[in-house]
Amino acid sequence: MSSYLGLEKNISYFTIPAAVILALLPRVYSGLTGPGKKFFDPNNPRTFTSKLDTAELDKKLRGRLQRAESAVANAFENLGVYTAAVTAGNAAGLPVGTLNNLTLGYLTARVIYTWIYIWGQENRRITPFRTIVWGIAMSCCMALFSLAGIQSL
Template identity: 35%
Template sequence: MDDKNYSLYGLPVAIVLAYVPHVVKGAIITKSLGKYNNVNPRSQLEKVQSRMTKASYEMAKRADAAHHNGLEIFPIFAGAVLAGNFAGLPNSTLNKYSAVFLTARFFYNFVYIKNSNSIVAGLRSLIWMVSIVSCFGLYLEAAKGKL
Protein backbone atom coordinates (compact mmCIF):
# COMPACT_ATOMS: atom_id res chain seq x y z
CA MET A 1 0.00 0.00 0.00
CA ASP A 2 1.29 3.46 -0.76
CA ASP A 3 1.86 5.98 1.98
CA LYS A 4 -0.92 8.42 1.09
CA ASN A 5 -3.21 9.78 3.76
CA TYR A 6 -6.68 8.36 3.25
CA SER A 7 -7.99 9.17 6.73
CA LEU A 8 -9.97 12.25 5.71
CA TYR A 9 -11.77 10.16 3.08
CA GLY A 10 -12.95 8.09 6.01
CA LEU A 11 -15.16 10.93 7.18
CA PRO A 12 -17.68 10.77 4.31
CA VAL A 13 -17.45 6.97 4.39
CA ALA A 14 -18.40 7.05 8.08
CA ILE A 15 -21.39 9.27 7.25
CA VAL A 16 -22.51 6.81 4.58
CA LEU A 17 -22.11 3.94 7.05
CA ALA A 18 -24.25 5.86 9.54
CA TYR A 19 -27.04 6.27 6.98
CA VAL A 20 -27.03 2.75 5.53
CA PRO A 21 -29.16 1.44 8.43
CA HIS A 22 -31.63 4.27 7.86
CA VAL A 23 -32.03 3.16 4.26
CA VAL A 24 -32.39 -0.44 5.44
CA LYS A 25 -35.14 0.64 7.83
CA GLY A 26 -36.96 2.36 4.99
CA ALA A 27 -36.61 -0.72 2.81
CA ILE A 28 -38.03 -2.95 5.56
CA ILE A 29 -41.02 -0.64 6.01
CA THR A 30 -41.58 -0.38 2.26
CA LYS A 31 -41.35 -4.15 1.82
CA SER A 32 -43.79 -4.72 4.67
CA LEU A 33 -46.33 -2.06 3.68
CA GLY A 34 -45.75 -1.53 -0.01
CA LYS A 35 -44.99 2.16 0.51
CA TYR A 36 -42.94 4.58 2.58
CA ASN A 37 -44.45 7.69 4.15
CA ASN A 38 -41.95 10.45 3.48
CA VAL A 39 -44.26 13.14 4.90
CA ASN A 40 -43.50 12.24 8.53
CA PRO A 41 -40.86 9.51 8.39
CA ARG A 42 -39.55 9.85 11.94
CA SER A 43 -42.81 8.76 13.53
CA GLN A 44 -43.72 6.28 10.81
CA LEU A 45 -42.30 3.15 12.42
CA GLU A 46 -44.46 3.37 15.54
CA LYS A 47 -47.54 4.18 13.48
CA VAL A 48 -47.16 1.14 11.24
CA GLN A 49 -46.08 -1.35 13.90
CA SER A 50 -49.47 -3.08 13.98
CA ARG A 51 -49.35 -3.66 10.21
CA MET A 52 -45.87 -5.25 10.21
CA THR A 53 -44.74 -8.68 11.29
CA LYS A 54 -43.02 -8.70 14.66
CA ALA A 55 -39.75 -9.80 13.02
CA SER A 56 -39.86 -6.97 10.47
CA TYR A 57 -40.73 -4.41 13.11
CA GLU A 58 -37.91 -5.55 15.41
CA MET A 59 -35.40 -5.50 12.54
CA ALA A 60 -36.52 -2.00 11.54
CA LYS A 61 -36.12 -0.84 15.16
CA ARG A 62 -32.59 -2.28 15.26
CA ALA A 63 -31.76 -0.59 11.96
CA ASP A 64 -33.01 2.69 13.40
CA ALA A 65 -30.89 2.20 16.52
CA ALA A 66 -27.81 1.40 14.41
CA HIS A 67 -28.42 4.58 12.41
CA HIS A 68 -28.61 6.69 15.56
CA ASN A 69 -25.52 5.04 16.99
CA GLY A 70 -23.64 5.86 13.79
CA LEU A 71 -24.65 9.50 14.11
CA GLU A 72 -23.61 9.52 17.77
CA ILE A 73 -20.15 8.09 17.19
CA PHE A 74 -19.36 10.13 14.07
CA PRO A 75 -18.20 13.29 15.92
CA ILE A 76 -15.86 11.18 18.04
CA PHE A 77 -14.32 9.63 14.93
CA ALA A 78 -14.18 12.95 13.07
CA GLY A 79 -12.45 14.61 16.01
CA ALA A 80 -9.93 11.79 16.24
CA VAL A 81 -9.11 11.94 12.53
CA LEU A 82 -8.78 15.72 12.62
CA ALA A 83 -6.63 15.59 15.76
CA GLY A 84 -4.37 13.00 14.16
CA ASN A 85 -3.99 15.07 11.02
CA PHE A 86 -3.37 18.25 13.02
CA ALA A 87 -0.71 16.43 15.07
CA GLY A 88 1.03 15.39 11.87
CA LEU A 89 0.82 11.67 12.58
CA PRO A 90 2.29 9.34 9.97
CA ASN A 91 -0.12 8.49 7.19
CA SER A 92 0.18 4.80 8.00
CA THR A 93 -1.04 5.47 11.55
CA LEU A 94 -3.94 7.63 10.39
CA ASN A 95 -4.92 5.08 7.76
CA LYS A 96 -4.68 2.12 10.15
CA TYR A 97 -6.92 3.62 12.82
CA SER A 98 -9.40 4.91 10.25
CA ALA A 99 -9.58 1.53 8.53
CA VAL A 100 -10.16 -0.27 11.83
CA PHE A 101 -12.95 2.14 12.73
CA LEU A 102 -14.68 1.93 9.35
CA THR A 103 -14.41 -1.86 9.20
CA ALA A 104 -15.82 -2.15 12.70
CA ARG A 105 -18.71 0.16 11.82
CA PHE A 106 -19.54 -1.89 8.73
CA PHE A 107 -19.74 -5.08 10.79
CA TYR A 108 -21.49 -3.27 13.64
CA ASN A 109 -24.34 -2.28 11.33
CA PHE A 110 -24.67 -5.77 9.89
CA VAL A 111 -24.59 -7.51 13.26
CA TYR A 112 -26.94 -5.01 14.91
CA ILE A 113 -29.58 -5.22 12.19
CA LYS A 114 -29.41 -9.03 11.94
CA ASN A 115 -29.18 -9.53 15.72
CA SER A 116 -31.50 -12.19 17.07
CA ASN A 117 -30.12 -13.23 20.47
CA SER A 118 -27.97 -12.18 23.40
CA ILE A 119 -24.83 -13.83 22.02
CA VAL A 120 -25.03 -11.77 18.84
CA ALA A 121 -25.82 -8.70 20.96
CA GLY A 122 -22.60 -9.34 22.88
CA LEU A 123 -20.70 -9.54 19.60
CA ARG A 124 -22.26 -6.23 18.56
CA SER A 125 -21.03 -4.63 21.80
CA LEU A 126 -17.55 -6.02 21.22
CA ILE A 127 -17.50 -4.59 17.69
CA TRP A 128 -18.67 -1.23 19.06
CA MET A 129 -15.81 -1.37 21.55
CA VAL A 130 -13.32 -1.90 18.71
CA SER A 131 -14.66 1.19 16.94
CA ILE A 132 -14.48 3.42 20.01
CA VAL A 133 -11.05 2.12 21.03
CA SER A 134 -9.75 2.93 17.55
CA CYS A 135 -10.89 6.53 18.08
CA PHE A 136 -9.29 6.72 21.52
CA GLY A 137 -6.11 5.23 20.07
CA LEU A 138 -5.98 7.93 17.45
CA TYR A 139 -6.57 10.65 20.06
CA LEU A 140 -3.76 9.23 22.21
CA GLU A 141 -1.38 9.02 19.25
CA ALA A 142 -2.22 12.62 18.39
CA ALA A 143 -1.60 13.74 21.96
CA LYS A 144 1.76 11.96 22.03
CA GLY A 145 2.66 13.54 18.71
CA LYS A 146 2.06 17.05 20.08
CA LEU A 147 3.88 16.61 23.42
Protein backbone atom coordinates in the same frame (compact mmCIF):
# COMPACT_ATOMS: atom_id res chain seq x y z
CA MET B 1 5.88 4.44 5.13
CA SER B 2 3.16 2.20 3.74
CA SER B 3 0.00 1.31 5.55
CA TYR B 4 -2.84 -1.15 5.35
CA LEU B 5 -3.34 -2.46 1.81
CA GLY B 6 -0.14 -0.76 0.71
CA LEU B 7 -1.71 2.70 0.81
CA GLU B 8 0.97 5.34 0.96
CA LYS B 9 -1.37 8.32 0.70
CA ASN B 10 -3.35 9.65 3.63
CA ILE B 11 -6.96 8.60 3.09
CA SER B 12 -8.17 9.37 6.60
CA TYR B 13 -10.17 12.48 5.68
CA PHE B 14 -11.95 10.48 2.96
CA THR B 15 -13.15 8.04 5.59
CA ILE B 16 -15.35 10.74 7.16
CA PRO B 17 -17.78 10.86 4.18
CA ALA B 18 -17.57 7.07 4.10
CA ALA B 19 -18.64 6.99 7.76
CA VAL B 20 -21.62 9.23 6.93
CA ILE B 21 -22.64 6.89 4.11
CA LEU B 22 -22.29 3.88 6.43
CA ALA B 23 -24.47 5.69 8.96
CA LEU B 24 -27.22 6.16 6.37
CA LEU B 25 -27.22 2.63 4.92
CA PRO B 26 -29.49 1.12 7.61
CA ARG B 27 -32.08 3.82 6.80
CA VAL B 28 -31.90 2.85 3.13
CA TYR B 29 -32.62 -0.74 4.17
CA SER B 30 -35.34 0.03 6.66
CA GLY B 31 -37.31 2.93 5.28
CA LEU B 32 -36.25 4.20 1.90
CA THR B 33 -36.09 1.08 -0.26
CA GLY B 34 -36.57 -1.84 2.07
CA PRO B 35 -39.52 -3.60 3.62
CA GLY B 36 -40.54 -0.60 5.74
CA LYS B 37 -40.82 1.78 2.80
CA LYS B 38 -44.61 2.02 2.94
CA PHE B 39 -44.44 3.15 6.58
CA PHE B 40 -41.71 5.77 6.06
CA ASP B 41 -42.82 9.38 5.63
CA PRO B 42 -39.95 11.48 4.22
CA ASN B 43 -41.79 14.62 5.38
CA ASN B 44 -41.76 13.38 8.97
CA PRO B 45 -39.06 10.70 9.29
CA ARG B 46 -38.98 10.76 13.11
CA THR B 47 -42.39 9.11 13.25
CA PHE B 48 -41.12 6.03 11.43
CA THR B 49 -40.34 3.89 14.47
CA SER B 50 -43.68 4.69 16.14
CA LYS B 51 -45.47 3.71 12.92
CA LEU B 52 -43.59 0.41 12.99
CA ASP B 53 -44.96 -0.30 16.48
CA THR B 54 -48.51 -0.49 15.12
CA ALA B 55 -47.74 -1.81 11.62
CA GLU B 56 -48.90 -5.26 10.67
CA LEU B 57 -45.48 -6.80 10.26
CA ASP B 58 -43.86 -10.05 11.18
CA LYS B 59 -42.32 -9.65 14.66
CA LYS B 60 -38.85 -10.54 13.36
CA LEU B 61 -39.03 -8.00 10.53
CA ARG B 62 -40.39 -5.29 12.83
CA GLY B 63 -37.45 -5.86 15.17
CA ARG B 64 -34.96 -5.62 12.30
CA LEU B 65 -36.45 -2.38 11.04
CA GLN B 66 -36.49 -0.84 14.51
CA ARG B 67 -32.91 -1.93 15.15
CA ALA B 68 -31.87 -0.50 11.78
CA GLU B 69 -33.21 2.87 12.90
CA SER B 70 -31.34 2.50 16.18
CA ALA B 71 -28.17 1.70 14.24
CA VAL B 72 -28.59 4.94 12.29
CA ALA B 73 -28.96 6.91 15.52
CA ASN B 74 -25.92 5.22 17.07
CA ALA B 75 -23.80 5.89 14.00
CA PHE B 76 -24.62 9.59 14.03
CA GLU B 77 -24.03 9.76 17.78
CA ASN B 78 -20.50 8.42 17.17
CA LEU B 79 -19.78 10.47 14.06
CA GLY B 80 -18.74 13.63 15.92
CA VAL B 81 -16.20 11.77 18.03
CA TYR B 82 -14.82 10.02 14.94
CA THR B 83 -14.55 13.24 12.93
CA ALA B 84 -12.78 15.00 15.79
CA ALA B 85 -10.39 12.07 16.22
CA VAL B 86 -9.47 12.05 12.53
CA THR B 87 -8.94 15.80 12.62
CA ALA B 88 -6.80 15.58 15.77
CA GLY B 89 -4.66 12.82 14.27
CA ASN B 90 -4.07 14.82 11.12
CA ALA B 91 -3.42 18.07 12.98
CA ALA B 92 -0.81 16.32 15.14
CA GLY B 93 0.91 14.91 12.05
CA LEU B 94 0.49 11.23 12.87
CA PRO B 95 2.14 8.84 10.41
CA VAL B 96 0.03 8.03 7.35
CA GLY B 97 0.06 4.32 8.15
CA THR B 98 -1.30 4.94 11.63
CA LEU B 99 -4.03 7.25 10.34
CA ASN B 100 -5.07 4.88 7.58
CA ASN B 101 -5.04 1.77 9.75
CA LEU B 102 -7.07 3.33 12.57
CA THR B 103 -9.61 4.97 10.29
CA LEU B 104 -10.12 1.85 8.18
CA GLY B 105 -10.32 -0.15 11.40
CA TYR B 106 -13.08 2.17 12.61
CA LEU B 107 -15.06 1.78 9.37
CA THR B 108 -14.67 -2.00 9.43
CA ALA B 109 -15.86 -2.15 13.03
CA ARG B 110 -18.88 0.03 12.17
CA VAL B 111 -19.86 -2.28 9.30
CA ILE B 112 -19.68 -5.31 11.59
CA TYR B 113 -21.48 -3.45 14.39
CA THR B 114 -24.34 -2.49 12.08
CA TRP B 115 -24.74 -6.04 10.81
CA ILE B 116 -24.79 -7.43 14.34
CA TYR B 117 -27.24 -4.74 15.46
CA ILE B 118 -29.77 -5.37 12.67
CA TRP B 119 -29.48 -9.10 11.93
CA GLY B 120 -27.16 -10.64 14.53
CA GLN B 121 -29.38 -9.74 17.49
CA GLU B 122 -31.65 -12.61 16.53
CA ASN B 123 -28.97 -15.02 17.76
CA ARG B 124 -28.43 -14.48 21.49
CA ARG B 125 -24.89 -15.86 21.28
CA ILE B 126 -23.89 -13.08 18.87
CA THR B 127 -25.55 -10.24 20.81
CA PRO B 128 -22.61 -9.59 23.20
CA PHE B 129 -20.30 -9.02 20.24
CA ARG B 130 -22.19 -5.84 19.39
CA THR B 131 -20.75 -4.15 22.47
CA ILE B 132 -17.28 -5.55 21.82
CA VAL B 133 -17.26 -4.32 18.23
CA TRP B 134 -18.57 -0.91 19.33
CA GLY B 135 -15.68 -0.81 21.80
CA ILE B 136 -13.20 -1.59 19.04
CA ALA B 137 -14.55 1.28 16.93
CA MET B 138 -14.35 3.68 19.85
CA SER B 139 -10.86 2.39 20.70
CA CYS B 140 -9.75 3.45 17.21
CA CYS B 141 -11.03 6.95 17.99
CA MET B 142 -9.40 7.03 21.42
CA ALA B 143 -6.14 5.78 19.92
CA LEU B 144 -6.20 8.64 17.41
CA PHE B 145 -6.78 11.16 20.21
CA SER B 146 -4.14 9.61 22.47
CA LEU B 147 -1.51 9.32 19.75
CA ALA B 148 -2.24 12.89 18.67
CA GLY B 149 -1.70 14.02 22.25
CA ILE B 150 1.56 12.10 22.56
CA GLN B 151 2.75 13.45 19.19
CA SER B 152 2.02 17.00 20.36
CA LEU B 153 4.11 16.72 23.56
